[in-house]
Amino acid sequence: MRAWALFFTCLYFNIYGQRHTSTWYNIDNGLPQSSAKAIVKDKYGFIWISTENGLVRYDGSSFITFNSFKINNLHFGEFIGDPLLDSITALNNFQENKIIIKNRFPKVTNLHSSDKKDFVEGEMYVNRVANNIIACNFYNDINYFIQLKNSTYSFTAKNTIVYKDKNGKETKISLPFTNKDLNNIFVFNEVLFINNLKTRRTYSIDRGNLVVHEKESLFNDPNTKVYWQQITNQTFIINHNNIYLVEGKGREITLKFLVKYNEIGSHPYYSMFYDKDFNKLYLGTLNNGLNVLSLSDFYVARKEADFSNNVYYASLPFSKNTIIAEDGTEFGKHGVINKYPFGNNDNYLMMYDKSGNILIQKRSSIIRFYKNSGYKRKDSTFIKQGFEFFLKSGNLYGSSFSDFSKSQLHLSTKDIFSKPDFVYDFKSFVNTFAQYSKNQVLVGNSNGLYSITLGKETITPILQNIHVKSIIQTKDNLVWIMTNKNGFYLFRNRKLTKMPNDRNNYLQSAHYILEDRKGFYWISSNNGLFKVPKKQLLQYAEDQKKPVFYYRFTKKDGFLTNEFNGSSQPNAYILENGDFVFPSMDGFVFFNPDSIKTYYPDKSEIYIERVKIGNSEPQYFHHLLDLKKDYKTADIFIDIPYFSNLENLYIEAKVSGTENTEWEQITTGKELKYTISNLAPGEYKLSVRMLVSPDGKYEEKNMQFKIQPFFYQTLLFRVSVSIIILIIITIIVQLTTNFLRIKNKALKQIVHNKNSELKETALTLEVVKSDLQKETEYQKKLVETISHDITTPIRFIAMLSQKLYESDDVELQKKYFDSIYKSSEQLYQFTLNLKEYTELYKAENIFEEEEYPINRILEIKKKLFCEIAKERGTMIINMANIKVYSHVNESILMAIIHNILDNAVKNTFDGQITLNITENNQKSTITITDTGAGMSAEQIAIYMNLFKNPKLETPSFKGKGLGLHMVIHLVKKINAEINFRQNHPKGIVVEIMLNKN
Template structure:
């Protein structure tokens, strides 16, 4: 009874309820068909919806329909099973097929008889009750039962309930109920509850033991509707449009008020599910789709009368839980509390003076509403023309004036009066000021932030080119500068530090900041209300690289508009009861910052297992994704069960592998996906991370994917090509080596031959060099001998010519003439020999092309020297009678014979000279023998030695005659042989041997 007393004590607590926003989903925006017959959440966080056209998985932003089963009947019913065991099953109509949802995917599985929820037993129809929908019908001709984990409750006729435990033992329970009362049946934590609406009683049966509570409650109220779903263990009590959720431990029941939903009876609702993690209520209908109620902790207070103006800028805290607007309306979070007769005033400025009277601007005047009259009495003070605003900061009051080109700021130590204590002139419009310290103020203008010193005209610009709307000192004594379209700044150490914008740049026009007790700032803007850890902003002020994660609240969270209002004066307040209040373009937004939840994804629930390649169908993979080389684009889907505003889902991805990328944000739209394109074949890793807590902690998930290469990009192909190229290179190298080896061998042979030739040539060159040297020496010595031999005859002729000139004797003159003649003749012959010798010495051909008779030379020379020999008493005899032929150069041989014969004639007096020639098969021998004075044995040795030793230096010709030396040289030139010996009885015998070959 104490348990029930506690239950009923809490039952009607806080019946004002939560606000909500409603979003419908049907065939037009996500569902395959406009029915949502059953709703359940699996262990992975995804919500499953049973429809008449398949099963639907919902992750908070997108729906995935599964209706490609190989079955003919896609009309599915209620869910049964156990989500905690990753086993959710559902049957289609007529129980033809069974689908099991496991590992986030449904598939058709084998249907057993025990899986059926309706069957026959004998002649009796039996039906299992696994849920109790809002409009459920129970028939007397059907036997119903509820199956628990280890027991079963069967409902018979005549008030009989049979409890059967796990061992099969039965307990028969009799209580007054009818099949109509089964509409109020539900099971909570294996305890069966039956409500008797007629007698206002509630029965609870725990393992066969019955307890009864006879006190009226919402459970047994005739206006109550019960929705119970066994698989989710959730029971909803619906009474007068108020929806409650049954909670408790064991059999201790409590009702948690969820929402007052006046439209609960307007649609054919048949399924319900409450997502506690994200504070969402899901309502499924038979024909209108799915309705998602986002339960809100925000309250909007506004005037409900027609044509009411609910645009508010200025207000003042009025009580512990209320505020008052410029029109005298006092608002609490549940709406209007009271009205004061303030009349029509400007709605931008309100302020308390030192006596807590309320000051409101009305054009160029200030209206004062007196506190001691309950703000009913008022007076008005005209300030002056151009009066724009009045302000208050610390213990200073201020007023601004403008003539549309310049403005003045008047500062008062007391209330606004006719005479200011300090006046400051500006060329821009003054919006606000803040007392920085005792003698210094910060002034926010339309063109920047200034510092002004009281008692001095010193005005120092701090930051230019920003439009300052308000200057706020939070309770932690930090100063924040709010601007129009330039974001907000922290004023620290005389400088402004820019705070980062949110990712949509909505904080470019931030209005006001309030700090809660948990270290968070709440910032209103032109597009939403933001919550951010103060520590993140201060860390960013120290290090610009520190990220800041804003949490954004929008209309989806319970506002009537996303646009909040700002003012030069404080217009957002932390009330004494702990509530915050911000003015908006449609009423005041009240909330308790300690009760408003922020929703982050579960760090363990991020799944990367779906891909769509090009325009193809979804494909599922596990851990590793293989992409064909023909892919163009691949959308890798990131499945995160997140049922709150996607603006607060911070998701980033990057690729590492053959190509790398930095972290880049994933666009949070209807589908979360990362697109891969233009990647080279190879192995990659896709890393995805998301923020899972207000302090910016990341949770990271990665998968590997491989882009298969074309055949010519595979390692095998590359290895094969490399091997082939290597073989080709080896073959080329081998062929080249063989070719080079052969060529090298040939070159070596050529080099060898050339070396031999060069050696031979070198030797020949040495011989030629020696010969040339000798020839040169020979010619040099020849010139010397010629000079000597010519000088003597010429001197002799000159001497005879002088004697001839001096003598007058004719006989003597005749004798002299004869001597001159003979000497000239001799000299002439000498010069002829010299010319012939010079030409022979230069000759290169030592053999004739046609042979000639040698006898002819002997005969010619005999005739040449015959007269000379006669004058000397000598006879020349040609003893040869047979013609003998030779190929030796005729001119050279003629010169040799001429010189030998000439010497013989010169040295023979009164004697004989015999010319002869003989031959055999190999040689021809020419003999010239005289009976003259002859040559000595010493001279013979010299000439023979000169002939036999070609390297022997040619001795000087001087004093030894020219003929024989020339003869020796010419004989060697024609490769003949010569010999000298004494003739018997006297004279000289010379033999010249010519080779026939």
């Protein structure tokens, strides 16, 4: 009783609640219908919502509606059952059907009479009470009961409550009570609590034992509303828009303040659920959908007056739990604490001097507010035109000056107003500096980072072409370089290392770093506040390989804006009470890092059991996903109950099996899914891993899936094709073998025949060889004859020339000249015949394409030898009156006639040479008759035998000339015939017969 009394009196203390952000969901953005009549969380971490159009499962990113049951009534009400036993049930209107939610999936199940919460007992209506809705109505003509695990409380008569234990034993409890007082009851940990708002008493009944609490409290306050839901064992107390959650053990209950929500009475709220794992309060309405309040331990302090400027850059810690801004406003985490008359100043630079006075820059002057006057008295000191900033780092006071073309940094060991001990000139504007050792100073400029040594004029560039915004030394003496749009760097051991960005590159414009007691850095930026383990950054600085996992806080976590502010001076602080303070574009953000939770998914709560194939509806699968051969794409959903900012969900997936992929980042959005496409048929394993702790630990989950092959991709098809190919190859080999056998047999016959032919050829070759030998002998003897015939005329000509040279007789010289001329002429004719013979002997074409008249050849040769014959007293007569045509090679025929006529002219003196041509159907005959010396019968026989029998050895040509021998060879060449006969009384007749065919 004393504990209760003490507790209830404390409830009236002024309590500052958590901040919150509100997100509404309705039919426009996830719900199938704008009612949320009951809310519960299952053992797997998913939120279930009962609506008038089915049941909805919520995982923090997407809503999945289940309303395709084979029932007609989809109007569902409250949940009953036990989530820890994986048994949540819901009845539809009029208790027609029962749905059980088990293993993350709802299905229709058998409805038993014991499941009904409304029934008739005798003549009375009986109603089971499983929740106490804010606007619930109870009637005195209905009997109500509360079913606990092993007992029952019945409200059957006025001023009487009946308790029945598990054995059926009844205990009647008398107290002033009517059914309308059921609006103020709740059950917590199997203990029934009844609040009497008139008498301001609270009754607790534990297993039939009544205890009366007579102290006034929020429980029995007339302005209190009670919401109780049995299935979640949660009771909410709502008083003056403050929402509390009942906690404790047994009868020893307390109230945990959740939030002050001024709109709690503005909507018809019908259900409530608090998710302590993610610090969210779910409020369900009858017609406006679901309202999710994200409770926050971040506090934003700002001026609430109209048209107030809440953009702050510089500030100073003022007390153990407050700060002061450049306009004199003192802020605590709950807002404005006090206002000092600082007036209007530049809001970028503030600093304490050695006496605790506050220095604030105003254009080219410094305003000093004296501590001993309560910061009411001030003075102003003009520094210098072009004065840009002042700053203290280590034991150095620094200020910068600029004339828009160059910049100077003044450093002093005394104070800002003293003459500088060191002056350094820079071509770019100086933004900040930091003393990191006794004589070493880092200077951040608009175009890079520089190092200077006190007492020396040397300025050493460390990093150029970046805009250094600030240089921060954390309490562990690490130096961090913050840049504008180039990320941030660690300067350690005179080595500069760029830190990795976050996934969205928001840390490209990081502002300030604070370190908490647990080894985490808090980094403000232009887009959110980041938390990261310090050891991850330092490990990355060692080898640039270890991953860094940033956790990002945004407006969803309680800020008014995601944009924080930076300055060349320190502008984020750790107050004496442990609170961190960061300036933003809309007020100062206060928080205690120990109370700010980071949310990571439970390592056991990752489920891969849904797939969407092509454009079809999502479907469930168990253990193995079997994809058909004609699938195009398959979206495998990754269900993770995660109710915080999805940007902090690190999840990756890869496929291994017939084909392999590398780890891929899963895009976080409305749905988490991994898309399969263009994979070859086969068996695969999908591996999904998610980050489950800030130290980089991953939890991995695997699932098997198989892609069915087309018929031509199956093993059976391949084996069948292989067998068919093997059979075809065997048949081809057999046919080839048979063919080769036949071919071999034929080749043997051919070889036999070829052997016979070769034998004949050998014999022929012997004949040819013999002929070639004779031809060679002929050529040899021909050359001998030519040499003999040429030598004699040349010797004769040489002899005559000698005599011509020695003689002085003119007549005799004339005679010698005539003999030389005739000998030369004879030699010329001889060489001419030799050339013509050589060319004709090599000729291959023995027939002309077009025929020509032989008469033309006779006439030409007659004219050629006519004068020579006259000198010998001989006449040449052409008796060919008819034209006879031939296809025989004209040159060969001309050579034959030339030589025969030449011989006739040489051997005929004072005689006659007759030329004639006759023809019949088979032959054309050329006749040359002379009355010269003629030929003996022996000579005629020799030449005829030479013509008719070419195997006869060619006799020596020496002394016999070349003409007839050449003629015989040419006649043979053109397949003609030649005949010699004597002409009576003297001379010779030569006949050449040309075949017309």
